[in-house]
Amino acid sequence: MVVSDPAAGATLPSPVVPVPKEKAKARVIATMVAARLGIMLALSTPALAGMTLKVQTLVAPGDVAVTLGSVISMGAFAALFFDPVFGRLSDRTVGRFGRRRPWLVFGSLGLMASLVVIALAPNVMVLGLGWFFAQALGNAAVAAHTASLADQIPQWQRGKVSGMIGIAQQAAGLGAAYSASFLGQNMLLLFLVPGVVGLLLVVVFAFVLPDQPMSRRPASEGGFRTVLKTFWVNPAKHPDFAFAWISRFLVVLAMFMFVTFRLLYLQQDLQLEKAEAASVMATGVLIYTIALMVAGQLAGWLSDRLGRRKVFIWASAIIFGIGTWMLSQAGSASGFYWAELVIGVGFGIYVAVDLALVIDVLPSPDDAAKDLGVFNIAMAGPQTIAPAISAALLGLGGGGYDVLLTVAAIIALLGALAILPVKKIR
Template sequence: MTSHDPGTGFAPDPTIDLQGSPNLIGPKLPIPHLGIKPDTKKPVWYVGAVFLGQFGLFVALLAPVMVSLQLKVASLTDDPAQQASMLATILPGGALAAVIFNAVGGRISDRTIGRWGRRRPWIVIGVTGLAVALLVIALGTNTLTLAVGWFLAQAFANTGFAAYTASLADQLSEEQYGKTSGLVGIAQNVGIMVATWMGSFFTENMLLLFMVPAVIGFIAMVIYALAIPEPVLVKNKYPFNLRELLSTFWTNPIRYPDFGLAWWGRFMIIFASYLFTSFRLLYMQNHLGLDTASAAGAVALGVTIYTVASMVASLAAGWISDRIGRRKVIVAVAILVFGIGTYMLLHVDSVSMFYVVEAILGLSYGAYLAVDLALVFEVLPDRMNTGKDLGVFNMANALPQSLAPGVGGFLLANLGGGTDFTALLVLALAAAVLGAVLTMFIRSVK
């Protein structure tokens, strides 16, 4: 289906370029019509580009959250409580950027006029700005510089990620939702694994620690951007005034309750996840008593186990979901099991037990990621403005990534003295249970 052949019953839209912007990598693909679900499956090579884009962005963006920023602050102070306090100051600044630029990035990409299409320019701009911001962090020597750098990193990354996610809704047919969602989940976790291993390789070189992931992310996302067959707007028929700007951050949960419930389910599992993963290195050092080098190595192996388990679960859950036509039950159970896994970390007393829990977390999170994106695509309120609505949804992904480290850092520093993770992990369990319950109230998806 092309932009100039939407099917019977559709009048030509003068605001849409009849030619579109063809993909610049690979065999030429049909250009989707705006506002209509594509009915043609994308080829394997295009799905591979989807995988590559998600992988690259998560290598670049999550390396700081997983390991790099923890190593950076450890290079500035040896005091565990001060390290936790610094992270609690640095990371939450990204929360504001994530909220603003995920939503605004999606809205802007919906409205962008130009021969390169709506999504492609913002994907490239986002990943370029992220690389520059990571350079600022790598060279920073104080808390303020790191906080500013992290704010900019989240701002650019979430602008690009909003356009990337919206492009998936533009391009994929419904029968590819589950399988592609599973591959995207695998890409995310493989990206985290690679980022974590890089942290163990470059512990003594801050420039390489931040910039190698940045370069990988830049190359991968640019390749994906060039693989998109983009619809092109020649005129923006929507006003962009103050009311429009404010509505960018809001999709009415009363009018679209299933979208709202899916939003909160995503928020809760990401919040639960980052309450722990933001402090994984400190957990290994202060809960299990490992030195910095041993802790980094153990975290890297743990993340590898997590990732392999996640890959298996993602492939299985995505295939099963498409096969049986059920989404929300798989999502809710996965969130609940993940929460139980985070609570089990309180009772871990050896590295071997830590690896077992990582496998449980990986299985549950992989199953969740494989099906949740497919669920969200089915409850989107407006196919003409998928960027805006997915931008709002991505706030549930981005906000807890920056909010959880602040909350966790506060709990760890003030209630745990930098070494006791009880309050932090109990909160993670509670968030996951709530997310599972809310997901089960979705009505329009089985």
Template sequence: MTAVHGAAAEPVLPVPGADDRPAAPARLVAALVAAQFGAYLAVLTPVIVTLAIRVAQVAPDTRAASLGQVLSVGAVLALVANPLFGALSDRTTSRFGRRRPWLLGGMVVGLAGLLLVAVGGTVPLLTLGWAVAQLGVNATLAALTAIIPDQIPDRQRGRVSGLVGMMTSVAMVGGAFVAQAVAGHALLMMAVPGLVGLLCVGWLVLVLRDAPADRAALAPYGLRTFLRSFWVNPLRHRDFGWNWLGRFMVYVGLASLTSYQTYYLVDRLGFSTEQAAGKVFLSTLVMTAATVVGSILGGTLSDRSGRRKPYVVFSAAVTGLALLVVALVDSLPLFLCAVALFGFGQGLYMAVDVALAAAVLPDPRESAKDMGVLNIANALPQSLVPIVAPALPALGAGDGPGGNYSALFVTGAVCGLLGAFAVQLVRSVR
């Protein structure tokens, strides 16, 4: 059984200086990367493809509104679940360790939720299933994110962060392939990504050396402590606060393209809705390939130089330039070129994002909780951008048809650059 207790008074897993810890073994890094891929395959495949199909099957007359309902409930729970389960993971005294019970248990619960989505015959059942899936997978992701500060020495974090970060994009492509391969089979569309995720995370659980929290050093965990898990004082921990703000602004820029490229292809470039679906898949492939290149290159160079902040600035400049190009182009080839540039900049940012975050955590004893708070900064823009973006059409109305997208992408570029500026105010990381 998993035992969960209060905050540790002393570090259970001391995190010595970067030169004091041996390099993480290759099998751990490989399993960590695979687990990241599997978890995101399980949770992103429904978001990208299969959840919309299930909603259309269950409620064809109200599919748009019903899909919004299902996704919004899941998004809110994802925001709550990450820091909550991160805090619980930090306090787990199970003999299986702090992270492993949440890694494996979260994926089992997530798979159960996906299966409910597959067999549910009403929108409330789909909503319930997706809520369970989000809670489960985010419990896994909370523990998964903490493994980098727990287990990876600083001199390796750029490369590992890059490999882990690019798995989000790889999982999106993998999810699209899975959805196409099992099209028409509702159970398989949900079960296959969940099972792959469970197997990948299971591999990490087998190779991970994970010590439990010290029961004797734990204080009670109540409502007040739970509410504190969503807050890190930015005045006491300024580097953490600046990094949170920088991450939030950069992800606003990233979400401005990923959230609206389908409508852009229809309204600006003139494709039909059916054609746009194929073009989005093509752009996702291009973006993923470029993200992989940027992640590997940025992570390797960052570790060799021992510097993180220059790569954040350069990545923001690259993605900002790409968004400006998207705002101006009127042809698919130029759009794909801009998407490739965008993906490369995104990969550079992901290569140092987690490494930089791990270096500014207020307390290694609460690494999962604090990484969960940081994860709000990249999850929140994915909900806020679709809400705020409809206010931009008036700003671009003078540009003619599709001018609103120019305003959206320029705003995204500016937000990304502001995020890079915020990261420059972090003092404890070069």
């Protein structure tokens, strides 16, 4: 892998990256979707349940929630910082292996190694460091993968492919839930198996991906200005991108205010034992995933046919907010299942259309990975602050989840309102 030397290309204009026009090949789409499933399976297994189970082996029961929130926040901060950094490096990588392929493989290898560290961690400090590096290196693969969608998929096909990727990403949560259910008694297998599966699927995609090398090193503005621009897209020049960013930030914040504590919610609010809670969670995530797959496929197809994105984002956030509120009213496993069904429909519509909308409003194809990395701050940022906000709201609610879930529902609705000012996309 060779990363561009800023000085070498300083006097040349940046090479123009062609916008894809022809229909993407089926094998590229299939392996692209499978690779996203693999990456997110490796990242979701710890985030959804693995870290909760691991923390419970290291600290006293009364310290689990605080410790879990702190560790998850460390990893989210790494994702917040390193996604745009690796996106920038990916955009500026030259060599015979292309721009995206090296970072896909490097990131997946690093993620798997970090998961082994987490599984064997003897204390909370090592656990936190392992999760920090897992998120940092995993996001090298995530940034390159997301940019490959912009590189390879024409605009008129993006809604469908974005929907498939969104479904795969959420299906990874289902795999994570069942991994916790079946492998939760063996920490090494719980973290290692998803990591190996993710690595294999990414390697297959890297082999199939028609990742053409750039002809020369891109130009650079050099110095500290380039570093700052890694984390910045001017909202005054690109307001559509800014409003899309705000919308995702709010919707993802609403989601992670609950997801981080989903297993604890079942144990504490519904008074379920650890094994029963894991089983109920797996069933709930199964219902959620089926609803998400059906709604996502339909929404992605319909969005492409109608040439519309915003109305789907708006509807999805409303449905998601309703489902989150339903969780506050659930007093049993069946109530939890109904809420998961509604949330699945809402978020399925959202993930099917949101990524396509964002790629449609990207400022420049030359910096696709960097700009998508900036956009993914709206995914990682909420994960950083959600545990602290949730902990504070749990305190206000006296340990109950009603206040937390009601606030999350309101935030999701605000996320829907934020997408309305986008002008470039209907």
